[in-house]
Amino acid sequence: MFKFIAKRILEAIPTLLVLITISFFLMRFAPGNPFSTERPLPPEVMENINAKYGLDKSVFEQYTTYLTNVLQGDFGPSFKYKDFTVNELVASALPVSAKVGAAAFVFTLIMGVGVGTIAALKQNTWIDYTIMSTAMIGVVMPSFVLAPALIYVFSIYLGWFPAGGWLDGSFQYMFLPVIGMSLLYVATFARITRGSMIETLNSNFIRTARAKGLSYTYIVLKHALKPAMLPVVSYMGPAFVGIITGSVVIETIFGLPGIGKLFVNAAFNRDYSLVMGVTILIGFLFIIFNTVVDILLAAIDPKIRY
Amino acid sequence: MERLKNKITQAVLLSVGLTLASTSFSAFAADVPAGTQLAKVQELVRGNGTEVASLDPHKTEGVPESHVIRDLLEGLVNQDSQGNTIPGVALSWETTDNKLFTFHLRKDAKWSNGDPVTAEDFVYSFKRVVDPVTASPYAWYLEMTNMVNAKEIIEGTADKETLGVKAIDPYTLQVTLTTAVPYFVKMMGHTTVKPVHKASIEKFGDKWTKPENFVGNGAFTIANWVVNERIELVPNNNYWDNAHTVLTKVTFLPIENQVSEMNRFLSGEIDITNELPNEHYKRLAKDHAESVSIPGNLCSYYYGFNNAKAPFNDVRVRKALSYAIDRNVITKFLLGQGQKPAYFLTPEIVAGFHPQMPAYGKLTQKQRVQEAKDLLSEAGFNKQNPLKFTLLYNTSENHKKIAAAIQSMWKKSLGVDVQLENQEWKTYLDTRRQGDFDVTRAGWCGDYNEASSFLSLMQSNNSSNDPKYKSAEYDQIMNKALLSTDDQERNALYAEAEVLLAKDMPIAPIYQYVKARLVNPHVGGFPTNNAEDKIFSKDLYIKQ
Numbered sequence: 001m002f003k004f005i006a007k008r009i010l011e012a013i014p015t016l017l018v019l020i021t022i023s024f025f026l027m028r029f030a031p032g033n034p035f036s037t038e039r040p041l042p043p044e045v046m047e048n049i050n051a052k053y054g055l056d057k058s059v060f061e062q063y064t065t066y067l068t069n070v071l072q073g074d075f076g077p078s079f080k081y082k083d084f085t086v087n088e089l090v091a092s093a094l095p096v097s098a099k100v101g102a103a104a105f106v107f108t109l110i111m112g113v114g115v116g117t118i119a120a121l122k123q124n125t126w127i128d129y130t131i132m133s134t135a136m137i138g139v140v141m142p143s144f145v146l147a148p149a150l151i152y153v154f155s156i157y158l159g160w161f162p163a164g165g166w167l168d169g170s171f172q173y174m175f176l177p178v179i180g181m182s183l184l185y186v187a188t189f190a191r192i193t194r195g196s197m198i199e200t201l202n203s204n205f206i207r208t209a210r211a212k213g214l215s216y217t218y219i220v221l222k223h224a225l226k227p228a229m230l231p232v233v234s235y236m237g238p239a240f241v242g243i244i245t246g247s248v249v250i251e252t253i254f255g256l257p258g259i260g261k262l263f264v265n266a267a268f269n270r271d272y273s274l275v276m277g278v279t280i281l282i283g284f285l286f287i288i289f290n291t292v293v294d295i296l297l298a299a300i301d302p303k304i305r306y
Numbered sequence: 307m308e309r310l311k312n313k314i315t316q317a318v319l320l321s322v323g324l325t326l327a328s329t330s331f332s333a334f335a336a337d338v339p340a341g342t343q344l345a346k347v348q349e350l351v352r353g354n355g356t357e358v359a360s361l362d363p364h365k366t367e368g369v370p371e372s373h374v375i376r377d378l379l380e381g382l383v384n385q386d387s388q389g390n391t392i393p394g395v396a397l398s399w400e401t402t403d404n405k406l407f408t409f410h411l412r413k414d415a416k417w418s419n420g421d422p423v424t425a426e427d428f429v430y431s432f433k434r435v436v437d438p439v440t441a442s443p444y445a446w447y448l449e450m451t452n453m454v455n456a457k458e459i460i461e462g463t464a465d466k467e468t469l470g471v472k473a474i475d476p477y478t479l480q481v482t483l484t485t486a487v488p489y490f491v492k493m494m495g496h497t498t499v500k501p502v503h504k505a506s507i508e509k510f511g512d513k514w515t516k517p518e519n520f521v522g523n524g525a526f527t528i529a530n531w532v533v534n535e536r537i538e539l540v541p542n543n544n545y546w547d548n549a550h551t552v553l554t555k556v557t558f559l560p561i562e563n564q565v566s567e568m569n570r571f572l573s574g575e576i577d578i579t580n581e582l583p584n585e586h587y588k589r590l591a592k593d594h595a596e597s598v599s600i601p602g603n604l605c606s607y608y609y610g611f612n613n614a615k616a617p618f619n620d621v622r623v624r625k626a627l628s629y630a631i632d633r634n635v636i637t638k639f640l641l642g643q644g645q646k647p648a649y650f651l652t653p654e655i656v657a658g659f660h661p662q663m664p665a666y667g668k669l670t671q672k673q674r675v676q677e678a679k680d681l682l683s684e685a686g687f688n689k690q691n692p693l694k695f696t697l698l699y700n701t702s703e704n705h706k707k708i709a710a711a712i713q714s715m716w717k718k719s720l721g722v723d724v725q726l727e728n729q730e731w732k733t734y735l736d737t738r739r740q741g742d743f744d745v746t747r748a749g750w751c752g753d754y755n756e757a758s759s760f761l762s763l764m765q766s767n768n769s770s771n772d773p774k775y776k777s778a779e780y781d782q783i784m785n786k787a788l789l790s791t792d793d794q795e796r797n798a799l800y801a802e803a804e805v806l807l808a809k810d811m812p813i814a815p816i817y818q819y820v821k822a823r824l825v826n827p828h829v830g831g832f833p834t835n836n837a838e839d840k841i842f843s844k845d846l847y848i849k850q
Contacts, residue, residue: 030732038735
C-alpha cells in the first residue's frame with residue numbers, strides 16, 4: 001500500500017509538469033492579453049506595464065522564471081487583482097469552495113446511497129417508483145436551471161434563505177448552494193446504488209446467507225452493502241471532479257467567493273498567473289482524490305491488490 | 307451586458323467658462339429634507355458589477371473601482387446630484403488663461419489617520435500616476451490634460467520631478483498645462499487624479515489598500531474586503547464633513563450575473579443594483595415601478611464599418627446600411643427602457659452639445675429604405691450581385707438580439723446577406739484592433755461630460771479609431787475645437803464634426819444608453835440626474 005501511494009505521488013510530478021507547461025503556453029497564445037482594454041493603451045504606458053509584470057521578456061524566459069518561482073511556492077502577483085498575490089487569492093477562496101464542496105459531497109453520498117438502497121429494498125413498489133422518477137428529474141435538471149428555481153422558491157417567495165452571498169459561511173448561506181450543487185449527484189448515486197444493490201441482493205452469496213436464516217437487515221448491512229458500494233466508490237472520482245467544476249456555475253449564481261468564480265474571471269481577464277495557479281491547484285486535487293478513491297476501492301474489493 | 311465597464315466614465319463639468327476669475331461654492335453632503343423620518347439602521351448595500359481590480363486609484367481603469375474609490379478618496383472636486391462640479395478638497399480655484407490653474411485647498415481636510423491633506427499630497431499623487439514605475443493603466447489621462455511634461459515622463463524621457471504641478475504653500479496647488487484646456491477642472495473629478503497617502507504607500511507598498519493598512523481622505527474607509535464577495539465601508543471620523551454623513555455602513559457586492567443581482571434585490575438583500583436584466587425589465591417596470599430608476603447615460607451604441615476595406619470604403623454602401631437600420635424598432639421594441647435612437651456619435655445628453663439633425667434623421671423609415679436601396683444599387687450591388695459580409699459583436703444576449711434584428715432589417719429591405727459572428731470580449735477586442743472585421747459592434751462612454759470625449763475617437767491618429775476613418779477635414783475641425791477656449795465656439799465646432807460624420811458615415815450610430823437599475827424607494831438622496839452615474843454614498847440616507 002505504501003509503495004502504491006509513493007508511486008502515485010511520483011507519477012503526479014510529471015503529470016503536473018505537463019499540465020503547467022500546456023496551460024502556460026495555451027494561455028500565452030490565447031488572443032487578447034491581461035491589459036487589453038477598449039481604449040488601447042499608449043505604447044509607452046503598455047511598455048511600462050509589460051516591464052512591471054515581466055511580459056517584456058521572451059515567452060520561454062517567462063516560462064522558466066515561472067517554474068522556478070512555483071517550485072519555491074510563489075505563484076506571483078495577480079495580473080488583474082493588483083492588490084493581491086495569487087497565493088492570497090487562493091488562500092481566501094479555497095476554504096469557501098472546500099466547505100461547500102465537502103458539504104455537498106457528504107450530503108450527496110448519504111442521500112444518494114440512502115435513497116438508492118431504500119429503492120432497491122422496496123424494488124417495484126410505489127416507493128421505488130417515486131424515488132427513481134424524482135431521481136430522473138434530478139439527473140436531467142442542470143444546476144443553472146435548478147439554482148435559480150431554488151432561489152425563487154426559498155428566497156424570494158418563502159424568504160427562508162438569502163438569495164446569495166457568503167458572509168461567514170453559516171448554515172443559512174450554505175444551504176441553497178449545497179442543495180443546488182448536490183441534487184444532480186444525489187440522483188446519480190441513487191440510481192447507481194439501486195442497480196448495484198439489486199444485483200448484489202440477487203447474487204449467490206446473499207442467497208446462501210438467507211438460507212442460513214440470517215435476518216434481512218443484518219444481511220443488507222453486513223454482506224450486501226459493501227460489495228454493492230464498488231460502483232459507487234468508482235463514481236466518487238468523477239463526481240468529485242463534477243462538483244469542483246460545477247462549482248463555477250453555483251458560485252456565480254449565488255455569488256460565493258470560491259475557487260470556481262475566481263477561475264472563470266481569471267480566464268476572461270487573461271489573468272495569466274491566477275489561471276495558472278488555480279489550474280495547478282485543481283490538477284493537484286484531482287490527483288490526490290483519484291489516489292484516495294483507488295485506495296478505498298482496494299480496501300473494499302478483495303479482488304483488487306496493489 | 308454592455309461591455310463598457312473597463313473605462314472610467316468620469317470627470318466633471320464646469321458648464322460655463324472657467325476663465326472666471328475665481329469660483330466658490332457651498333459644500334454638499336447628505337441633504338435630508340426636513341420632516342424625513344430616518345430609519346434606525348443606516349446601512350446600505352450596493353450591487354457593483356464585477357470585483358474591483360484594485361482600490362489604488364492609480365492602478366484602476368474600471369467603473370466598479372470608481373464607485374468604491376469615490377467613497378474612499380476625495381479629489382480636488384466632486385459632483386452634485388445634477389452632475390455639476392462642486393468643491394472637494396479644493397474650496398476654490400482660478401485661472402486667467404486656462405493654462406495655469408491655482409487651487410485653494412480647504413484647511414480642515416484630513417486623512418483617516420488624522421494627518422492634514424495638503425497640496426504636497428496632490429503633487430506626490432500626480433507624479434505617482436505618470437511615474438513609469440507605477441505602470442498606471444490610466445497614466446494617459448494626465449497626458450490628456452496636457453499637464454507639462456506628463457507625456458515625456460510616461461515615455462521615460464523626463465524625470466517625474468519635472469511634472470507641471472507644485473505646492474505654493476501647504477494649501478495652494480498650482481498646475482501648469484502646455485496648451486489651454488478649458489475643461490481642465492472638470493477633468494479633476496476623475497478617479498485617476500485622486501490623492502493617495504504617501505507615508506502609507508512608502509510603508510506598505512502594494513499592500514497599502516488592505517483594510518488594516520488603508521489611509522484615505524474620503525467620507526468612508528474600508529472595514530472589510532473579501533475578494534469576490536464584499537467590500538464594507540464605514541464612515542471616516544476624520545473626514546472634514548463627517549458630521550453630515552448619515553450612513554453607518556456601505557457594502558459593495560461584486561455580482562456579475564444580473565439575474566442573481568435582481569433576485570437579491572427582490573429578496574431585500576440589496577438596496578441599489580448595478581444593472582437590471584433587460585428581459586425582466588417589463589415585469590419589473592410593472593410590478594416594482596417604484597424601484598426602477600432610468601436616468602440617461604453618457605454612452606453611445608454604434609456599428610463601425612471597416613472604412614479601409616472594400617466595399618465599406620464606398621460611402622454609398624456605408625450610408626445604405628446605416629439608413630436601413632430602423633432605430634425606433636430597436637429602442638422601442640427590443641430595448642424599451644427609454645433608450646433614444648442615435649443619429650450622432652455623441653449622446654445628446656452631453657452638456658452644451660446641440661447638434662443639427664442630419665437629413666436622413668428627418669425622413670420616415672420608408673423613405674430612408676428607399677434612399678438606401680438607390681445608394682446600394684448605385685454602388686453596384688443588386689439581386690444578381692448581393693452584398694455579403696460578417697457582423698462582429700462581443701458575446702452577450704443583448705448584442706445578439708440587436709444584431710439579429712439588424713441582420714433581418716438589412717436582409718428584408720436591401721437583400722443583404724449578413725453573417726453574425728460573436729467573440730468573447732478580449733478576443734473581440736483583439737480582432738477589432740487588428741482591423742480583421744467588416745462591420746463591428748461598438749459602444750463608448752465618455753470619460754468626461756464633453757463632446758470631445760466621443761468625437762476624438764474618429765480622429766485619424768486616435769488609437770481607438772478601429773473603423774479607420776481618415777478625414778483631414780474632420781481632424782482639422784477637431785483640432786480647432788480642442789484649442790478653442792470659448793465654450794460656444796467649441797460646441798459649434800463639435801456640431802460641425804457631427805455633420806461631417808453624417809456625411810461620411812464611418813459608423814452607424816444606433817442608440818443612446820440609459821442607466822437602468824433598481825433602487826429601493828427607502829434610499830434617499832439618490833442622484834437621478836447625474837449623467838455620469840457618479841453616486842457618492844455620503845449623500846445617501848435610508849428613510850423609514
